[in-house]
Amino acid sequence: MEATLLISPVSMFQAWYRKGMVKASLNNYSSAVHDLEVALSMEMSSSGKSNIEQELNLILQMHENINEVGTSNHGNKVADLPLAGQPHKVIAESISTPIKGRGMASIDDIAPASLIHVEDPLAAVIMKSFRETHCHFCFSETPADVVFCPLCTIPIYCSKKCQEQSVGVISCDQDTHIGHSGHAISLEKLSIASTSFKPPSSKLFAEHRHECGGAHWAAVLPTDVVLAGRIMARSIEKRMLSGKSFAISGPNLDLVHHYDHHSPANKLESQIYAIVLLLCLQNHYRSDILWKEDSLSQLVLLIFQIKVNSIAIVRMSSVDGGPELTVKRGVSAAEGASLCSVEQVRVAQAIYVSGSLFNHSCRPNVHAYFLSRALVLRTTEFIKSGSPVELSYGPQVGEMHLAERQKSLQENYYFSCHCSSCSELNLSDLVMNSFRCPQSNCLGAISESTYYRSKENFVNVSLGGSVYCKLSLPDVSEVGKDMENVAKSLFENSGVSLNVDHGCCMSCRSYIDVLSAVATSHMEESKIDRLKEFTLVDKTLITKALQSLKQLKKLRHPYSKALAQAEDTIAEAFVKAGDQDRARKHCEASIQILEKLYHPKHIIIAHELIKLVSILLALGERASAAATFARAESIFSLYYGSHMERILAYVGTLKRAVGSGSTGAY
Ligand SMILES: C[S@@+](CC[C@H](N)C(=O)[O-])C[C@H]1O[C@@H](n2cnc3c(N)ncnc32)[C@H](O)[C@@H]1O
Numbered sequence: 001m002e003a004t005l006l007i008s009p010v011s012m013f014q015a016w017y018r019k020g021m022v023k024a025s026l027n028n029y030s031s032a033v034h035d036l037e038v039a040l041s042m043e044m045s046s047s048g049k050s051n052i053e054q055e056l057n058l059i060l061q062m063h064e065n066i067n068e069v070g071t072s073n074h075g076n077k078v079a080d081l082p083l084a085g086q087p088h089k090v091i092a093e094s095i096s097t098p099i100k101g102r103g104m105a106s107i108d109d110i111a112p113a114s115l116i117h118v119e120d121p122l123a124a125v126i127m128k129s130f131r132e133t134h135c136h137f138c139f140s141e142t143p144a145d146v147v148f149c150p151l152c153t154i155p156i157y158c159s160k161k162c163q164e165q166s167v168g169v170i171s172c173d174q175d176t177h178i179g180h181s182g183h184a185i186s187l188e189k190l191s192i193a194s195t196s197f198k199p200p201s202s203k204l205f206a207e208h209r210h211e212c213g214g215a216h217w218a219a220v221l222p223t224d225v226v227l228a229g230r231i232m233a234r235s236i237e238k239r240m241l242s243g244k245s246f247a248i249s250g251p252n253l254d255l256v257h258h259y260d261h262h263s264p265a266n267k268l269e270s271q272i273y274a275i276v277l278l279l280c281l282q283n284h285y286r287s288d289i290l291w292k293e294d295s296l297s298q299l300v301l302l303i304f305q306i307k308v309n310s311i312a313i314v315r316m317s318s319v320d321g322g323p324e325l326t327v328k329r330g331v332s333a334a335e336g337a338s339l340c341s342v343e344q345v346r347v348a349q350a351i352y353v354s355g356s357l358f359n360h361s362c363r364p365n366v367h368a369y370f371l372s373r374a375l376v377l378r379t380t381e382f383i384k385s386g387s388p389v390e391l392s393y394g395p396q397v398g399e400m401h402l403a404e405r406q407k408s409l410q411e412n413y414y415f416s417c418h419c420s421s422c423s424e425l426n427l428s429d430l431v432m433n434s435f436r437c438p439q440s441n442c443l444g445a446i447s448e449s450t451y452y453r454s455k456e457n458f459v460n461v462s463l464g465g466s467v468y469c470k471l472s473l474p475d476v477s478e479v480g481k482d483m484e485n486v487a488k489s490l491f492e493n494s495g496v497s498l499n500v501d502h503g504c505c506m507s508c509r510s511y512i513d514v515l516s517a518v519a520t521s522h523m524e525e526s527k528i529d530r531l532k533e534f535t536l537v538d539k540t541l542i543t544k545a546l547q548s549l550k551q552l553k554k555l556r557h558p559y560s561k562a563l564a565q566a567e568d569t570i571a572e573a574f575v576k577a578g579d580q581d582r583a584r585k586h587c588e589a590s591i592q593i594l595e596k597l598y599h600p601k602h603i604i605i606a607h608e609l610i611k612l613v614s615i616l617l618a619l620g621e622r623a624s625a626a627a628t629f630a631r632a633e634s635i636f637s638l639y640y641g642s643h644m645e646r647i648l649a650y651v652g653t654l655k656r657a658v659g660s661g662s663t664g665a666y
Contacts, residue, residue: 091116092389094357099418101256103359103388110383113638116366117355117377122253123207123230124313124350124373125223131155136208137162138372139313139347154216155208168206205234210284217280223349224306225273231302231351232281236289248281248289250298255356257304258414267300274299308413309356311393313348313370316648342607342648350375361390361419362397362405367603367639369647380601380638390419397421398598402429403449403463425459425471425490427483428597430506431559434486435517437505443485444507445557448514451500453490482596486559521555521562524548528566531573542573564593571611580618587612606635610654617657626658 091114092104110116126136135142135158146156147163157163210233211218211226218226235251259267274296282289292298352375358366367380368391383389393413395405402422409417421429434445452460459471476484476491484491488507489500500506503514527548531537549566556563567590574583591608598604609632616625636644636651645652 095388097359097388100359102357103390104357106383106385106387106389109385110379110389112379112381113641114379115376115641116379116389117375118371119352119355119375121350121352121373121375123227123234124348125218125226125230126155126348127223127346128219130345130347131219134347135159135162137166139315139370140372149208149212152212152216154219164206165204166206166208167212168204168209205237207234209233210281217276221273221276224303224310225277227306227310227349227351228274228299228302229277229281231306232277232299233284236281236285248278248295248299249292250302253302253305253353255305255309255353257301258308259301259304261414262304270300270303271296274303306351310349310351311355311368311375312346313350313373314344315347315370316342317345342610342650348373359388359390359419360393360409360413360417361388362392362395362417362421363419364390364392364396366391368392369640369643371643371646376643378639378641380603396598397426397428398432398594398602398604401432402461402469403467406463406467406469422469423472424474425487426474427480427486427559430483430487431557432561432597434557434560435512435514435521435555436557437508438510438512439505439508442505442508442510443482443558444488444505444510445486445559446503446505446512446514446517447500448502448518450502451490451506453498453500455493455495455497457493459490482559486557517555521552524552524555525562525566528552528569531569534573535576537573537576539577542570542577545570545573559593559596561593561597564590564597567593568608571615575615575618580615584612584615584619587615601635601638603635603639606632606639609635610650613654613658622658629654629658 091108091110092106094102095105097103124139126134126139130139133141136155137157140158142156142158146158147160148157149155149163149167151167155166157166207230208218211229218229221229231251231253232248236248262270277299278291278295282291350373355368355375355377358377365379365381365383365387366377366389369376369378377391379389393409395408395417397405400408405422406417409415430447431445434447437444437446449464450462453473454460457473459473461469461471463469473490474483479491486506489498489509490506500509503511505511525548528545531541531545534541549570552563552566567586571583571586571590574580574586587608591605591612594602594605594608609628613625613629613632616622616628633644633651633655636648640647
């Protein structure tokens with residue numbers, strides 16, 4: 001048993017509570033604090049006097065419950081993948097893998113751009129930073145005339161329909177009663193959090209209902225905990241509808257939780273939140289529900305399942321005015337046109353039960369996006385029958401280096417990634433952060449890390465500190481010329497082990513002073529980055545940035561990310577300065593590097609091509625703009641299929657612009 005678990009979560013929470021730590025974090029929500037205070041004083045009076053032995057038993061019991069569920073959650077069942085509005089069809093099935101646990105594999109050859117999965121969330125919650133601007137049900141941007149929750153007026157909705165789905169149908173009875181369907185609440189009682197619960201008559205689960213009125217604890221607690229509350233409330237109401245006992249018990253989701261991988265501090269925090277959540281649920285459902293012995297452990301487990309399996313719902317958002325504005329402006333140099341750029345914003349967090357069976361790959365073959373709250377999965381390449389069908393949980397090859405990807409997945413999802421890109425040496429990881437070889441005719445990459453090639457045909461890479469990653473070597477006859485050229489020495493099997501130290505060229509083994517190269521490179525990169533601070537850029541600033549770019553090119557590998565970013569920043573500065581010709585040159589240079597780091601059909605390339613289209617339109621080069629747009633469109637349709645214009649609203653506008661030859665008519 002771990003040391004921290006010798007302390008009961010209840011007594012620990014009481015200590016925190018007495019010290020005011022919980023109160024301090026809630027002090028903006030006085031009504032929430034008041035309700036919690038009332039609930040906690042009840043809780044403390046019942047458990048405060050419990051002796052150490054009792055508390056230890058509670059924790060031991062909790063551990064046993066968690067471990068029991070933990071061993072049973074690796075079933076091998078065939079997943080059902082319902083497609084929205086289509087007959088039920090199974091395209092992929094659940095398989096068991098030795099390292100990644102369950103995963104999905106195709107049961108037939110699947111063509112690129114095929115829609116393979118559509119699913120509504122079991123629970124979803126808006127991120128705190130979007131509470132004022134986005135609908136709390138469908139997560140789209142709200143119009144000016146928002147609809148409020150009629151009872152607590154805290155959540156906002158874009159329409160009556162979203163409000164009803166989230167809150168339930170509100171009935172008014174001559175101003176004496178206002179209630180959700182199935183809940184009759186007298187007006188006097190509206191100021192306090194809840195009333196005695198009557199079983200809901202409708203099967204529709206209104207996710208905000210149990211959070212509504214009085215203390216709006218959902219606005220205070222972390223997203224994972226609010227999601228857990230919504231799942232628990234759904235499960236409780238389902239039991240009520242089926243006439244079963246109203247005991248607080250978990251929904252028994254068959255999802256991994258990695259309880260043992262979490263730090264003691266994490267475990268303790270979740271136990272405390274589980275207590276708070278139980279009290280909140282009890283406060284809402286009152287005498288209609290019972291606590292069970294394992295209620296708390298079930299809830300802790302659920303919080304960990306959510307940590308590992310929940311998915312961020314993202315929306316595309318325009319930056320710098322976005323493509324639409326650029327086209328509207330006519331991309332006129334004199335008006336200070338902007339590049340067409342968009343970024344993903346994380347508007348909500350959700351849990352999808354079947355979607356959670358898909359494993360992660362840093363080079364995924366499936367793209368995930370969202371239509372309102374629904375998760376949609378689409379293949380981005382041909383998938384052979386029996387092959388893994390995997391999406392990305394965030395980190396991707398080309399965007400992050402091996403070490404960063406591993407760190408991010410470990411920190412956010414608690415696992416070491418064993419996808420094919422993290423198991424085999426790849427071009428992107430070799431060149432991304434590398435320096436160029438001092439020999440002018442050598443394309444070899446020079447890394448800050450040490451690569452140790454064993455005679456057994458694998459490579460160990462240091463990921464910083466004592467962390468190493470063991471990578472297999474791709475077959476030299478199958479790797480592209482680029483890869484062979486950047487790391488020739490790693491591919492020459494002389495039958496002996498080989499150390500390629502940091503600072504040593506992976507091809508010809510010439511050395512550079514890598515520490516000084518890192519320092520100079522960072523200095524030049526930050527000089528170029530200064531361009532981003534200005535809306536109007538003068539020629540002197542750009543001249544200085546071009547000098548830095550020249551220095552950077554002498555140091556950095558021609559396929560490195562630092563060079564791609566520098567070229568992109570300079571392209572944007574030239575757009576701002578109205579020199580579209582030079583903007584085009586640097587934008588194209590950036591895209592060429594990104595094609596090496598990602599792959600030519602990666603969605604990032606499509607977004608970059610859209611920037612280029614706006615420059616070409618400004619130059620009046622209609623034919624090139626149309627050809628570049630067609631390339632971008634074919635990549636986008638792989639990722640979004642027929643939903644492309646619904647997700648990327650500006651694509652339609654740009655299409656009309658390149659089609660009509662207009663640069664400013666929209
Ligand atoms: C959302 S679940 C995916 C389904 C899971 N494999 C199962 O058995 O239920 C995420 C978990 O799957 C495992 N996993 C997914 N992708 C992985 C990868 N690339 N390498 C190693 N483990 C992976 C990790 O344990 C991770 O926490």
